[in-house]
Structures are given as C-alpha cells and as structure tokens.
Amino acid sequence: FQQASISSLSSSSELDSTKDVRSRKEGKMLRTPRDGATGRTPQERQPPQREQEPPGRGPRVVPHEYMLSIYRTYSIAEKLGINASFFQSSKSANTITSFVDRGLDDLSHTALRRQKYLFDVFTLSDKEELVGAELRLYRQAPAAPWGPPAGPVHVQLFPCQSQLLLDARTLDAQGPTPAGWEVFDVWQGLRHQARKQLCLELRSAWGEPDSRETEARARGPQQPPPPDLRSLGFGRRVRPPQERALLVVFTRSQRKNLFAEMREQLGSAEAAGPGAGAEGSWPPASGSRDAGPWLPSLGRRRRR
Amino acid sequence: TTFTSRHGKRHGKKSRLRCSKKPLHVNFKELGWDDWIIAPLEYEAYHCEGVCDFPLRSHLEPTNHAIIQTLMNSMDPGSTPPSCCVPTKLTPISILYIDAGNNVVYKQYEDMVVESCGCR
Numbered sequence: 560f561q562q563a564s565i566s567s568l569s570s571s572s573e574l575d576s577t578k579d580v581r582s583r584k585e586g587k588m589l590r591t592p593r594d595g596a597t598g599r600t601p602q603e604r605q606p607p608q609r610e611q612e613p614p615g616r617g618p619r620v621v622p623h624e625y626m627l628s629i630y631r632t633y634s635i636a637e638k639l640g641i642n643a644s645f646f647q648s649s650k651s652a653n654t655i656t657s658f659v660d661r662g663l664d665d666l667s668h669t670a671l672r673r674q675k676y677l678f679d680v681f682t683l684s685d686k687e688e689l690v691g692a693e694l695r696l697y698r699q700a701p702a703a704p705w706g707p708p709a710g711p712v713h714v715q716l717f718p719c720q721s722q723l724l725l726d727a728r729t730l731d732a733q734g735p736t737p738a739g740w741e742v743f744d745v746w747q748g749l750r751h752q753a754r755k756q757l758c759l760e761l762r763s764a765w766g767e768p769d770s771r772e773t774e775a776r777a778r779g780p781q782q783p784p785p786p787d788l789r790s791l792g793f794g795r796r797v798r799p800p801q802e803r804a805l806l807v808v809f810t811r812s813q814r815k816n817l818f819a820e821m822r823e824q825l826g827s828a829e830a831a832g833p834g835a836g837a838e839g840s841w842p843p844a845s846g847s848r849d850a851g852p853w854l855p856s857l858g859r860r861r862r863r
Numbered sequence: 864t865t866f867t868s869r870h871g872k873r874h875g876k877k878s879r880l881r882c883s884k885k886p887l888h889v890n891f892k893e894l895g896w897d898d899w900i901i902a903p904l905e906y907e908a909y910h911c912e913g914v915c916d917f918p919l920r921s922h923l924e925p926t927n928h929a930i931i932q933t934l935m936n937s938m939d940p941g942s943t944p945p946s947c948c949v950p951t952k953l954t955p956i957s958i959l960y961i962d963a964g965n966n967v968v969y970k971q972y973e974d975m976v977v978e979s980c981g982c983r
Contacts, residue, residue: 682964
C-alpha cells in the first residue's frame with residue numbers, strides 16, 4: 560500500500576508552467592509560455608490552472624487549491640483501487656461542488672461585526688442527495704491585536720435573517736494567531752434553503768460559543784462591544800482568489816453518465832437550435848446542423 | 864463432436880485475435896471538451912476486441928448463455944453469430960470540471976475504464 564496523500568503544489572513556478580487561462584465564451588486558450596517538457600506523462604502533468612473568479616465577472620475559472628487537492632487525492636486513491644467515497648472527508652459523496660463567495664464587506668459601518676457570504680447555488684440539482692456542506696473561510700493573521708480581550712472570542716454562523724445557529728468557533732484570544740482555514744458545517748443551512756442563492760452571516764461575539772443570545776444578551780456596562788471581524792482576520796477587502804471564501808457542497812447523484820453534463824454544457828454554450836435532439840437524447844438527433852460541439856463533425860474538424 | 868477445420872489452421876484466414884483488452888487513449892482536448900474539463904485532459908480507457916470462439920477460456924468469464932451461443936456458432940456458423948467480446952469489469956475516474964454556473968466541480972464518473980473483457 561502507498562500512503563495516498565494530498566500533494567501540495569511544489570512551487571508556484573510549476574503552477575505557472577502549466578497555467579493556461581481560458582476564456583470559455585471565446586473557447587480560445589491563451590497559453591502562458593510553457594517551460595521545457597517537464598518529462599512527465601500527460602496524466603501526471605498538473606491540471607491546468609484557471610482563475611476561479613466570482614461568477615458573473617469573467618468567464619475565467621481557476622480551480623481553488625482545495626478542489627485541486629480533492630481531485631488529486633481521490634484520483635490517486637482510484638489508481639490504488641481505493642473507493643474515494645470511503646474517505647471520511649468525502650462524506651460518501653460522488654460529487655463535490657465548490658462555489659466562490661460573491662459577498663463584499665459593508666464598509667459603511669465603523670466596526671464590522673457581521674459579514675454576509677453569498678453563493679449562487681442554482682446549479683445544484685435537487686435530484687441529488689445532499690450529504691454535506693462546508694463554509695471554508697481563510698483567516699488572515701490579524702495585523703494588530705484586537706485590543707484587550709473581554710474573554711474568549713467567538714465567531715458564529717447563521718443563515719441570513721435567522722437565529723438558527725449553524726456553527727460556531729472559539730478563537731484564541733491570547734498570543735499570535737496563525738493564518739489558516741476555518742471550516743464551518745453549513746449542511747443545515749443548505750437543507751432548508753431553496754437552491755437558488757445561499758446567504759450566510761458570520762457574527763463575532765464574546766462569551767459562550769453556542770449561546771444564541773450571546774450578542775442579544777444585555778451586555779454589562781463593563782463589557783466592550785464584540786470585536787471587529789477584520790481584526791480577527793476575516794476582512795475581505797483585498798483577497799487573492801485562492802483565499803476567497805468557498806462553499807463546498809457534497810452530494811451523491813445516481814446519475815451515472817457523462818451525457819447530462821454535456822447537455823448542460825451544450826445548453827450553456829449554445830441556445831438549443833431547431834436541430835437539438837429530443838430531451839434526454841445524446842447526441843442530438845441526426846440531421847441536425849451538426850453533431851454537437853464535442854464531436855468533430857464529419858469531414859471538417861470543428862474546434863470550439 | 865464439434866466441426867473442426869481439417870488443417871487445424873483457418874484457410875487463408877490469419878488467426879483472429881481472441882477477445883482481450885486493447886489500449887484506447889482518450890484525449891478530452893481532441894474531443895473539444897477541454898473548455899469545461901479541467902482534469903484529467905486525457906486518460907487510458909482501454910477497449911475490448913477479438914473473437915469469442917470455441918473453446919471459451921475461463922478468464923473470459925462467459926455466461927452460460929454465451930457458452931451455448933458459442934457452441935451453436937461453432938457447430939453451425941449460420942445459425943447464430945458468436946458471442947460478443949465486451950467489458951466485464953469497469954472502474955471509475957475522477958473528473959474536475961466547470962459546471963454551467965462557472966463553479967468548479969469534482970465528480971467521480973463510474974464505468975470509465977475497462978479493467979477486464981469477456982464473452983457475453
């Protein structure tokens with residue numbers, strides 16, 4: 560047996576050498592100049608990098624490091640004959656979808672005690688069984704200490720406009736706090752949510768992590784207001800894409816075939832023309848203008 | 864007894880390969896799918912090729928039906944075609960792709976690689 564482990568990227572230069580940025584709409588590939596052959600078989604070559612920018616801005620997508628490590632770990636497990644759905648982290652899912660936060664900090668307030676995280680989850684199919692959901696927040700090392708702590712600091716996560724406490728985390732009030740990922744379980748929040756847009760609210764508080772009234776509880780005159788989330792390292796003003804908040808949804812789908820995804824791609828890439836096949840048929844019925852973008856049409860090769 | 868050719872060799876026919884697994888390299892870029900599939904951009908899928916003729920080897924894991932069909936074909940090729948050389952074990956691969964909402968998705972796709980072939 561070999562230890563299947565998540566191999567972290569050895570160097571950013573390796574990333575750059577395989578970095579090619581695609582703009583999906585034009586279907587063109589702007590390739591950065593590649594280094595010499597890395598002497599690796601194509602399979603071992605790092606998957607190409609794309610910028611996973613918040614949807615709606617640009618068509619470019621770079622997979623988050625977390626998704627790349629999931630892909631690497633599970634494909635190594637497959638090569639070793641281990642069923643990836645047995646991994647505890649996969650929650651026995653066979654589909655893991657990542658959504659990038661679209662929210663921005665509301666800087667009108669002097670202190671930021673609440674943050675809204677927004678995710679467009681309309682692509683989640685309600686035919687798939689939801690087996691887990693996590694909100695991954697990257698906490699930067701706070702620049703300056705947040706002032707004399709009035710006890711342990713907690714951050715709590717709620718659905719927006721709700722008092723349903725989804726998850727809470729106690730932050731170390733003493734000593735330097737290293738940067739790192741905080742992972743919150745938001746499965747409850749997604750279960751009761753119409754699968755269009757998911758809104759989650761992060762709040763800071765003193766006192767017990769799971770007491771709902773923490774913030775509402777009448778604060779004694781001596782207790783200062785809860786700390787600013789930016790002083791806890793959750794500010795979102797300047798964030799590289801790899802540090803943006805990520806919603807990771809684990810689902811198990813009975814859908815076995817690739818064609819469903821291809822139909823989706825066809826649907827998103829081109830308006831279905833008159834020749835489009837009947838619902839559920841793949842490729843579109845013969846006689847349509849062409850066999851579809853993924854198959855080279857007879858004779859002249861088609862490039863998307 | 865079954866019908867056997869007198870010379871033990873097929874007249875003028877090169878001996879046809881028995882049912883077995885052959886390489887099939889899949890290149891998603893060639894398929895034009897590389898604008899939504901992030902990884903892998905290619906993989907080894909294999910395919911099954913060859914004849915299922917009498918006697919069937921045990922590693923081909925024939926069904927009883929295939930055994931009967933092969934026997935009948937060897938006795939009278941006009942009565943029925945030989946049984947088919949098909950995948951008998953398939954394994955999944957992981958694919959990282961971009962969905963219709965520009966989100967990055969990891970999915971395990973079943974039955975993407977042929978592990979073994981047999982007669983059915």
